[in-house]
Amino acid sequence: MTGLRRTPACQHRAGVWAWALGLMLMLMLMLQSAGVQAEPVQVRRAWITEAGPSGAREREVRLPDAWEHTAPRRDGAVRYRLDLPDAALQVERPALYLRRVGNIFRVHLNGQSVAEVGAYTRPLPNYNQQPQLVRLPQALVQPSGNRVEIEVIGAPRREAGLSTVWVGAIAELEPEYERAxxxxxxxxxxxxxxxxxxxxxxxxxxxxxxxxxxxxxxxxxxxxxxxxxxxxxxxxxxxxxxxxxxxxxxxxxxxxxxxxxxxxxxxxxxxxxxxxxxxxxxxxxxxxxxxxxxxxxxxxxxxxxxxxxxxxxxxxxxxxxxxxxxxxxxxxxxxxxxxxxxxxxxxxxxxxxxxxxxxxxxxxxxxxxxxxxxxxxxxxxxxxxLVRLREMNRNLQDAVDHKQHELEQLFETRREIERQQATTAERDRILREMHDGLGGRLVGAIALAQQLGQQPPTEGNTLQELQLALGDCLTELRLSLDSLEADQRTLGEALAELRFRVEPSLRAAGIRLVWSVDDSAMSAELAAGATLQVLRIVREAFTNIIKHAEASVVRLTLRRETDWLELSVLDNGREQRPDRNIPRPAPLPSGKRGLSNMRTRAASLGAEIEIGPTAEGWGVQVRLPLA
Missing domain, CATH: 1.20.1070 (Rhopdopsin 7-helix transmembrane proteins)
Structure with a gap:
């Protein structure tokens, strides 16, 4: 097998890539080293110099140093000396962060003053809660052996002292300072x-x-x-x-x-x-x-x-x-x-x-x-x-509505009283007009008929009938006037007034009236309208007796039984007259509605009425409920 060989062109390209890769790594390391800031360092050791009986002396203390406990009678100025780490100062814009210090203090870096807070006065007792961020000039920072001296001015019972000191870049210390x-x-x-x-x-x-x-x-x-x-x-x-x-x-x-x-x-x-x-x-x-x-x-x-x-x-x-x-x-x-x-x-x-x-x-x-x-x-x-006010407003509104309702009722009552007073006044006026006008004329007519009655009759009994008719009119008028009286009267008083009005007519007809009214019945009271209806029933009974009964005696009886009144009008009738040969006046013309009206009036009162012959003669009996 033959080995592979690189050509000069391949070797050149490999060298270029290696050089580029090395350059990139160098740049990354430079950027990383430039961007890294040293972490802030906390300084806990200090050397304190204070005046004593034998003069100033320096001794080591651990921070934080609270005067109240380490030296409660300490007074005046005390100097703290701190050796700062060199690495913590080799940053951009170095600074010191003092969590607590005071009450008054001075800061010196390598013998040069860099900060001063407060004046040489006796401060108030306080807890020195305000943090301090002291910037250190870059020009005063040495390559090594940097020293900071912090002069603290306090007094007994003033909570003076010094906390631990943080050294580092201001960008690292400032967030903690702002939070504090x-x-x-x-x-x-x-x-x-x-x-x-x-x-x-x-x-x-x-x-x-x-x-x-x-x-x-x-x-x-x-x-x-x-x-x-x-x-x-x-x-x-x-x-x-x-x-x-x-x-x-x-x-x-x-x-x-x-x-x-x-x-x-x-x-x-x-x-x-x-x-x-x-x-x-x-x-x-x-x-x-x-x-x-x-x-x-x-x-x-x-x-x-x-x-x-x-x-x-x-x-x-x-x-x-x-x-x-x-x-x-x-x-x-x-x-x-x-x-x-x-x-x-x-x-x-x-x-x-x-x-x-x-x-x-x-x-x-x-x-x-x-x-x-x-x-x-x-x-x-x-x-x-607010809830109570709403409740009070509701109660007040209810009270106002209630009072308004009462006022409306009082107003209606007042109006009703005024209407009644107006009705009474009008009734009195009508009374006066009827009494002075019609009543006076009827009295004059009756007097004239009586004068004529003394003369020899020329037209039979016409004048006598006229006289009786006028007397009936006058009696009826007086009954009507009595019923219009505003004062409330008992039934006994009303019947007594009727007796006074009717008895002359009875005597003129030759009829004697026997009056029998119990004392308990005299005080019975009825409404004005009901009293008038009873009087008209009795008046109709008397009228029938005068016109038709040819009686000589009539008896009116009124008695009371618990919640009832019993009223009766009884005559002796024609058959009971002792002397039938005595001349009698001619009967007057009678209406056909008298008995029917009596029953109608009794029904309107809720009363029971009996009309007809009895063993003694002719009678009208009325049973009237008081309720």
């Missing part, structure tokens, strides 16, 4: 603004509603807003000690006020709770004053531990209340209190046990949930108020 600024600075100012706003709103609500719950909430929020804002103030002048004490006491005042607010919201702000919170405020006052004099960190540790215990007790009580009462408000408040306990316990462990100067406080944000609960409570109260 958002949480610790911008978020703090936003929270302070929210607390101040809610505090002012609570004051207005307490003033307008006179409810202590809103007052306690306002005090708690305003105190918390001041506490957050006080961390950013650095020059207190001669008031530094007073502000120090006020800052420490503000935590206890806030917890006491917020506890009273929570108890008031669930309706349990009784004497025992108030006395317990007053005792807590008194104890914290003693501890803060003792710490201001003695400068013992353990006193502040006890102060914060007592606050944590009070907050925990409040959370347990609210949990018990919400479980027992099934209260949604109590559950939300319990959740807020538990959140405060969780943040407070975390801060107490980090700051008081671990002495972690690098940690940030989180307890300030525990109030956010309470702000939400308060906002929810305001919305709930507003919604409940």
């Amino acid at each position: 600024m958002d949480v610790q600075v911008r978020g703090a100012w936003l929270l302070a603004s929210a607390c101040a706003t809610m505090g002012a709103l609570g004051m207005l609500l307490a003033w307008r509603t006179q409810q202590s719950m809103y007052g306690w909430f306002a005090v708690a929020n305003l105190v918390w807003a001041w506490r957050i804002a006080a961390l950013s103030s650095h020059d207190a002048g001669i008031w530094i000690q007073a502000l120090q004490w006020a800052f420490e006491m503000s935590y206890a005042v806030f917890v006491g006020a917020i506890a009273m607010f929570l108890l008031a919201m669930v309706g349990r702000d009784h004497t025992i709770g108030r006395q317990g919170l007053a005792a807590y405020i008194g104890i914290t006052l003693v501890l803060s004053l003792a710490n201001a004099v003695l400068n013992l960190p353990v006193l502040r540790t006890l102060h914060l531990l007592l606050t944590l215990l009070v907050t925990t007790a409040m959370a347990i009580y609210l949990a018990h209340y919400s479980f027992k009462e099934r209260s949604r408000t109590g559950a939300l408040l319990c959740l807020g209190a538990l959140t405060g306990v969780a943040f407070g316990a975390r801060d107490w462990i980090a700051f008081r046990l671990h002495h972690d100067y690098e940690a940030y406080t989180g307890a300030r944000y525990a109030i956010v949930l309470l702000l939400f609960v308060m906002g929810w409570r305001l919305v709930e109260d507003y919604a409940r108020t």
